[in-house]
Amino acid sequence: MCCKMAEQHANQRNYDEAIQLYKDALDITPDDPVTRLALAKLYLHINNMEMCQKTCQELLRVDEDNDGATVMMADLSYRRNQYDNAMFHFQKLLDRRPTHYSALSRLIEVLRRTGRLEEAEPYMTQAQQATHRPTPGMFFCQGLLDWYTGNPNSALKQFNQARKDPEWGQRAIYNMIEICLNPDNDTLGGETFQSMDEELHRDSSSKDTQDMAIRTANKLLKGRTFLRRLKPFQIF
Template identity: 50%
Template sequence: MEDGRLQVLLAKVYSKMERPGDAITSLQKARELQARVLKRVQMEQPDAVPAQKHLAAEICAEIAKHSVAQRDYEKAIKFYREALVHCETDNKIMLELARLYLAHDDPEACLRHCALLLQTDQDNEAATMMMADLMFRKQDYEQAVFHLQQLLERKPDNYMTLSRLIDFLRRCGKLEDVPRFFLMAEKRNSRAKLEPGYQYCKGLYLWYTGEPNDALRHFNKARKDSEWGQNALYNMIEICLNPDNETVGGEVFENLDRDLGNSTEKQESMQLAVRTAEKLLKELKPQTAEGHVQLRVLENYCLMATKQKSNVEQALNTFTEIATSEKDHIPALLGMATAYMILKQTPRARNQLKRIAKMNWNPVDAEDFERSWLLLADIYIQSAKYDMAEELLKRCLHHNKSCCKAYEYMGYIMEKEQTYTDAALNYEMAWKHGNQTNPAIGYKLAFNYLKAKRYVDAIDICHQVLEAHPTYPKIRKDILDKARTSLRP
């Protein structure tokens, strides 16, 4: 009986000596020996069967691990499954097999194993997290939220889980549910507010609810941390380059917002923001090849943000290089399209965006898919192709029910079609999901209430906008005074 164990030990020695081939040979011998042992003990020593089955499972799991290291995933799956035949309730093996199915792009098998695992160990954090990820991939955001909430009820200061939950709640259009989780974390840990993970999550929530300056402040408190710093920096750069979450390169709202004033002031603050982004870029230290490409993409978004023709052309060249060497690289293709839009080469931009629109959505590129659909919708609206634009906007809202910009474009289309009641409904959603902070959306909502003869509502929104932005142009004369006049008998 000891022979099998000796072969397992020998395999460990070979592994330490970096001789994987010999290690696998030893493990295969151990497996054959153990199969004979199992046959014998069932007849001769029934009491020893569980321990011997456990060893057989351990041997199979070791072979599977070596197979994973050699990227032979099918072989790894085969041996993990064999391990489970010997020990069907071994949660560690079940978790590894679930992870492997996920990496091997078999979400249904992964789901089955996670569900089995959670039946015997409902507090298993890794399996619950994987279930949430799977639901996210399947775009079942409600279920994803359910699994993460369960984790946070047990451990409210697990900030990795909280950051995922904030993103999932955004996609469900339920960001108003987030603050209670901050309170839970504070109750659990009196020092929560000092922790970088807490600051990061708070920044994320504020960014998603239209408070970019407050978000920057919180991300800044996490930016020196070894675990949270790099992601905080990426987000800070994104905010600097696009604080109001506009459609970069889009033209539908450009003229309208210019009519509503302060473009010189806006240009000056944009120049300052670009300089800040450039400083922050120097602090990024990517550890992977993917990270280095992401850094190049951001550097060139910085160049584009200057709006100087030579810089935009330089960025376009880099994005083209990346798109040539990395197949279907969404951020680079979107970068190309954005550069073409700034250079007023709309047909070329449209070609790149149509290419992205034909691709299958994936969670890694979720933000860039949304941005590219919005930019293509903007182009279609410019040429009055409202049906095609609406199809893309519905796609945005399917993946992110808090997407203010999609509601804003929908409102604009309805307004153009003179269905002011429907336009107001969409602007209402944009106003709600933007946390009632964007005065331009407030203006459009009040205007459509006026057109839909909802005078009291129009007056209420005007007051909200003017309370936060007392000098906001045109709203008093164009809307407030007219609504008041219409109310008078």
């Protein structure tokens, strides 16, 4: 009951009341990982980094393999520009759960910032080997890696495979638009756009790559209404 009320208060931005309700729930069940994780997410949401870290550490003491707490510890390190710590937490999680694509996408971002993108390849391969069929998360991560390693043609194709997914679609579309509008898009081949879904180029007879890129970006912008809106209090 306390947790449901806390979530309602958080959605209404009554954060102090929500925090107190989560604490009340933990007084009753101090080792409940779900409640402690929800409290940590709330602290992160209101940018109370110190209390978020403390709450995650408390959770990891009783549940050392808690995925949510591990991701938050990594995100905290990332926000503080502590990239080595962030990599440690993401890699620890991916070693036990290779297909945790949220962690993999974040790891790729960290490795890009540190100029060590080549270290992402083994984790991408590990994820591919751990699944029987490609998923939107895998397509997104591969697209991200392709984009950052200078292969925008492949990146567009990978993001296109993820763009209709409710979890990955919004980020995939934004990345596709950015690639299409990149001033250096002369590296894009016209065959890239021709290979995308027919709906993105069915009305275009243009053979000019730049024109096709702009048309594709425009259609992606017009078609993004399917994307779900985030709740006021929702953390990935």
